[in-house]
Amino acid sequence: MDIILTNNGYEVINLGIKVGVNEMLAAVEEHQADALGMSGLLVKSTLIMRENLELMNERGMQNVPVLLGGAALTRTFVERDLRTVYQGRVFYGKDAFEGLRVLDRLGELRRGECDDPTFGRVISERKVSRRVRGEADEAPEGLPDRSPDVDTDNPIFVPPFLGSRVAKGMSVDEISDYLNLTALFRNQWGFRPENGEDDPAFKERVSATLREQLAIAKQEDLLIPQVVWGHYAVASQGDDLIVYCDDTRDREATRFTFPRQHVAPHLCIADFFRSVESDDKDYASFMLVTMGPRVSERCQELFTQNHYSDYLMLHGLGVEMAEALAELWHRRIREELGFAEEDGPTLTGLFRQQYRGGRYSWGYPACPDLADNAKVAGLLEASRIGVSVSEGFQLHPEQTTDAIIVHHPMAKYFVA
Numbered sequence: 001m002d003i004i005l006t007n008n009g010y011e012v013i014n015l016g017i018k019v020g021v022n023e024m025l026a027a028v029e030e031h032q033a034d035a036l037g038m039s040g041l042l043v044k045s046t047l048i049m050r051e052n053l054e055l056m057n058e059r060g061m062q063n064v065p066v067l068l069g070g071a072a073l074t075r076t077f078v079e080r081d082l083r084t085v086y087q088g089r090v091f092y093g094k095d096a097f098e099g100l101r102v103l104d105r106l107g108e109l110r111r112g113e114c115d116d117p118t119f120g121r122v123i124s125e126r127k128v129s130r131r132v133r134g135e136a137d138e139a140p141e142g143l144p145d146r147s148p149d150v151d152t153d154n155p156i157f158v159p160p161f162l163g164s165r166v167a168k169g170m171s172v173d174e175i176s177d178y179l180n181l182t183a184l185f186r187n188q189w190g191f192r193p194e195n196g197e198d199d200p201a202f203k204e205r206v207s208a209t210l211r212e213q214l215a216i217a218k219q220e221d222l223l224i225p226q227v228v229w230g231h232y233a234v235a236s237q238g239d240d241l242i243v244y245c246d247d248t249r250d251r252e253a254t255r256f257t258f259p260r261q262h263v264a265p266h267l268c269i270a271d272f273f274r275s276v277e278s279d280d281k282d283y284a285s286f287m288l289v290t291m292g293p294r295v296s297e298r299c300q301e302l303f304t305q306n307h308y309s310d311y312l313m314l315h316g317l318g319v320e321m322a323e324a325l326a327e328l329w330h331r332r333i334r335e336e337l338g339f340a341e342e343d344g345p346t347l348t349g350l351f352r353q354q355y356r357g358g359r360y361s362w363g364y365p366a367c368p369d370l371a372d373n374a375k376v377a378g379l380l381e382a383s384r385i386g387v388s389v390s391e392g393f394q395l396h397p398e399q400t401t402d403a404i405i406v407h408h409p410m411a412k413y414f415v416a
């Protein structure tokens, strides 16, 4: 966003990530900003944006147009819901170019070259969604305690140890074998096939850049992969998954509550485990992986030194390496549990869940509650690899992700 706007003649005061609203509004005043842009990657940040807009109303700052974007936001949410909240103009930007178009238009309005009182404002009173009011969806009456479609006689795999372990010093090259090249080359780095290239030729060409970037990262020690993972005795109880301290199962270490689908087949992650009433002993695995703090620090340096292209390359690499490490460690866990030989033959197959069971990260639709990141970090004692959880339940450092690994063969992605 910053790069596109700067290259088009705008002065951008980039405050960085995880900035509090007071700091933002002080910067708007100090620099007499023509507009304020905010980006929301996590759903939690959408509620924060609503609060920020309300505060701007209270402080009489509604003369400042606001641009909003990022993975967690949708056009409907911004243009229908948030426009009813903010008394000024508020816009959704699907990408940086849309942000640029909005700013150009705002410039025309400011210079009096055109007049459009409805631009960026709500034009009719519409019903404000529950989400903008910060309310959760209520579960309907009469949901089953367990989905009748989920088998309860699947084989159970006994893990080689219980409790958690730390792994450090993994090879960057080994992790890079698990990179999703489409996500890295296209989504993060913005490369596209040229001159009628097919996908293999495209990947072959951009792989040269990947090798260069990995060499720099290795030489400067920017990627510091670390993992904490573990296997635990568990049992389900309705929508809850009880995690026990040990196999005696007489003390709870923690408990997760997962949402259940409101419509058939009424799936809930807890259903993939044996119930407390069963005589069988079941197990779940958890992991938390990070690429360490150095990559974010170096990205910040590159950015402030105006090395935008290097910044984009390194940031994209760090992001996708975190995802690759998660894929690699999930494979490691399947090996430990003893069913990795069932894996599909290709890496693309793994990205499509061609293996026994599933991996769910909190914040995704089957387990949306980001607050559970704190439970996972506590259970696995993530501080041992330098990972902490913020008040807004974000994991720090940035290139970090956690998950529960489920061995039940029916455990695949679903929306609860």
Ligand code: B12
Residues within 6 Å of the ligand: 001, 037, 038, 039, 040, 041, 042, 043, 044, 067, 068, 069, 070, 071, 072, 092, 093, 094, 095, 096, 098, 099, 100, 187, 188, 319, 320, 322, 323, 361, 362, 363, 364, 365, 368, 370, 373, 393, 394, 395, 396, 397, 398, 399, 400, 401, 402, 403
């Ligand atoms: C790569 C990725 C990661 C990486 C890196 C994340 C990062 N900090 O960059 C890793 C693996 C570390 C990760 C981790 C997690 N992630 Co993640 N991740 C993604 C993914 C696949 C892509 C994000 C990305 O880099 N996009 C590329 C960039 C360039 O796009 P962008 O940020 O959206 O910005 C573009 C536009 O949106 C727009 N834009 C953005 N901001 C603005 C602002 C303005 C003003 C304008 C005009 C435009 C604009 O312009 C940009 C360029 O076009 C998204 C899904 C998706 N498809 O977006 C999930 C996603 C963001 N992650 C998600 C989640 C849940 C997580 C985790 C919480 C999972 C977990 N429990 O471990 C963690 C949290 C990590 C943390 N530190 O707290 C959810 C968030 C939803 C939610 N519930 O809050 C998403 C949306 C996936 C999903 N479908 O549920 N993630």
